[in-house]
Amino acid sequence: MTLDAVRDTDRSFLFVLGSSRADGNSEILARAAAEHLPSDIPQRWVDLNQLSLPDFQDGRHEDAGRQPDEVEELLRRATVDATDVVIVSPLYWYSLSAQTKRYLDYWSGWLNVPGSDFKERMAGGTLWGVTALAHEEHEVADGLVTSLNHSAAYLGMHFGGVLTGTGSRPGRVRADEQAMTRAKTFFQNETPLARFPYEDEAETAVA
Secondary structure (H helix, E strand, O other): OOOOOOOOOOOOOEEEEOOOOOOOHHHHHHHHHHHHOOOOOOOEEHHHHHHHOOOOOOOOOOOOOOOHHHHHHHHHHHHHOOOOEEEEEEOOOOEEOOOHHHHHHHHHOOOOOOOOOOHHHHHEEEEEEEEEOOOHHHEEEEEEEHHHHHHHHHHEEEEEEEEEEEEEOOOOHHHHHHHHHHHHHHHHHHEOOOOOOHHHHHHHHHO
């Protein structure tokens, strides 16, 4: 895992690639969007398939003193050092890929590492998503969107939404003109503080 040095700027982006194949449609769409970020904003790209990261084991009640190994710690540091985390995952069975879900499961472990300030470090940052799917009807990705929104809400993060594109065969997403157009301005979107639905319902009830 190669990580470029973080530069002293206000924002830095971490792109987490969770596809089971290299140069997939989700990655193509994410790179199209990243091309339009200002050149002085640092970008890190991490391919989860290139990491020797085992399945997550929840040992918070049995092994309270567990420390991350070297690869896990590099990934944790890359995550907390970024102001913006972009989850790049194809839509598999209407949700995140296994590699991506495993990465998010590790967030649970990082919340409980002794002396961890993971939740505090993530709060105020922004979570984004990019996904390619076989359907023309992009609302079938609502489950993936909900998963990312709620993850952001739990950590007190902002949510920039999910850039979706149609692409099943390799490279097909490039033919989705609407998706490629949206990619140009995706990272300029509003990023409201993520909220759980019940928070909005409670606010409406009070009003």
